Amino acid sequence: MKLLSFFTLILLTVVPATWLHAAPIKIDGISAIVDSQPILQSDIENRFEIVKERIPGGVMTDNIYRQIQNQMIEETLQVNHARKVGMRAPSSDVDNAILGVAKNMNLDLQGLKTVLASKGIDYARYRDQIEQEILINNIKRDIIRKRIVISDQEIDDYLSSSTSASKEKQQVRLRHILVRANNPEQAQTDINRIVQVIKTEDDFIQQALENSDGQFAIEGGDLGWRPMNQLPPLFVRAMETEKGPLIGPLQSNAGFHLLWLVDQRSPDVTLQQQTKARHILVRPNEIRTLSQTKDLADEIYAKLQTSTDFATVAREFSEDQGSTLQGGDLGWVTPGTMVAEFEAMMDQTDIGDISKPFRTQFGWHILQVEGRREADISDRVKRTNAERALTAQKQDLVLSNWLDELRADAFIDIKQ
Numbered sequence: 001m002k003l004l005s006f007f008t009l010i011l012l013t014v015v016p017a018t019w020l021h022a023a024p025i026k027i028d029g030i031s032a033i034v035d036s037q038p039i040l041q042s043d044i045e046n047r048f049e050i051v052k053e054r055i056p057g058g059v060m061t062d063n064i065y066r067q068i069q070n071q072m073i074e075e076t077l078q079v080n081h082a083r084k085v086g087m088r089a090p091s092s093d094v095d096n097a098i099l100g101v102a103k104n105m106n107l108d109l110q111g112l113k114t115v116l117a118s119k120g121i122d123y124a125r126y127r128d129q130i131e132q133e134i135l136i137n138n139i140k141r142d143i144i145r146k147r148i149v150i151s152d153q154e155i156d157d158y159l160s161s162s163t164s165a166s167k168e169k170q171q172v173r174l175r176h177i178l179v180r181a182n183n184p185e186q187a188q189t190d191i192n193r194i195v196q197v198i199k200t201e202d203d204f205i206q207q208a209l210e211n212s213d214g215q216f217a218i219e220g221g222d223l224g225w226r227p228m229n230q231l232p233p234l235f236v237r238a239m240e241t242e243k244g245p246l247i248g249p250l251q252s253n254a255g256f257h258l259l260w261l262v263d264q265r266s267p268d269v270t271l272q273q274q275t276k277a278r279h280i281l282v283r284p285n286e287i288r289t290l291s292q293t294k295d296l297a298d299e300i301y302a303k304l305q306t307s308t309d310f311a312t313v314a315r316e317f318s319e320d321q322g323s324t325l326q327g328g329d330l331g332w333v334t335p336g337t338m339v340a341e342f343e344a345m346m347d348q349t350d351i352g353d354i355s356k357p358f359r360t361q362f363g364w365h366i367l368q369v370e371g372r373r374e375a376d377i378s379d380r381v382k383r384t385n386a387e388r389a390l391t392a393q394k395q396d397l398v399l400s401n402w403l404d405e406l407r408a409d410a411f412i413d414i415k416q
Contacts, residue, residue, distance in 0.1 A: 082139035175221040178214035181255035276371040278328035283363035297357035297364035
């Protein structure tokens with residue numbers, strides 16, 4: 001949904017300025033009354049001037065008049081309902097929206113006011129219109145949120161129907177070992193022996209370095225990220241039938257192959273920075289003041305300078321019930337899950353380092369960063385996008401039914 005409609009973006013960036021120089025239109029009557037609120041003839045005519053350039057012939061026909069009148073009735077109904085349920089557009093939101101319009105015109109606020117005044121547009125009325133548009137968008141979002149619920153099964157069905165077409169665009173990261181078949185029997189014996197000693201990716205890398213005839217052997221057989229449709233059909237068929245991560249042996253004219261499936265992703269991969277961390281928390285309490293708690297944190301920090309095991313110290317001193325028994329282990333922490341002070345300290349601490357004591361709303365912390373990684377959260381993004389698409393498919397009908405309800409409950413007097 002567009003946040004600002006007729007009176008803002010269209011008015012100031014699309015419609016030619018010539019019509020704005022026209023003489024003010026005289027208020028010559030009431031077009032409709034919605035719950036005691038009038039819609040004036042001049043309101044209709046002003047709105048027509050905004051859309052005039054997109055109307056064939058540029059003439060206000062009876063049908064065009066009724067369309068504009070209906071649109072303004074619906075806007076009034078929505079604003080009235082939003083206010084009835086206690087919804088308000090904060091002044092800061094209105095200010096930001098107006099400043100956004102000014103910025104698009106390369107103006108500051110005073111410059112925008114000057115332009116509006118030169119066009120005969122009252123700033124107070126303009127601001128009211130912005131506020132109404134924000135209210136309309138907010139109440140629509142609220143109705144959609146309350147009336148549309150997308151189930152996990154719907155998302156699964158959507159994804160299964162939409163991903164099949166893009167299957168060939170999947171990307172995989174592989175490691176590869178090749179044993180050439182100069183002597184087929186010996187090559188087969190060699191590849192079978194290699195298979196027996198591979199239990200982990202590190203084993204695969206070592207075997208690639210020692211035994212692979214492939215061109216990437218020196219890199220541990222790393223082929224990097226490859227689109228599935230750029231891999232040999234032999235590899236693709238094997239990945240479809242074997243679970244992995246170790247795939248093979250596979251035989252081709254070149255010899256015998258082993259693959260290690262490191263990872264896979266879709267083309268719209270989304271990576272998220274994650275941090276592996278431990279921490280120690282000490283809290284002030286009835287018998288320990290905040291200052292004394294800080295002193296204790298300093299003592300623990302000094303102890304950590306002579307101890308090689310953060311986890312042992314955490315089990316001894318940490319008062320975080322959720323992580324103490326795990327030696328303060330927080331696992332892989334994603335952005336936004338910790339309070340700002342903790343996240344800032346975690347981000348500025350190097351891998352392997354221990355932070356100095358720092359304070360949050362929970363007490364005094366000391367943390368250790370054990371690692372960082374970029375995690376593929378594409379599946380989460382896909383499900384979010386699927387939910388948005390399914391919501392979009394339903395929202396027109398839901399909003400239409402809601403407007404019918406508003407009409408049925410309102411007093412609407414349309415003047416001839």
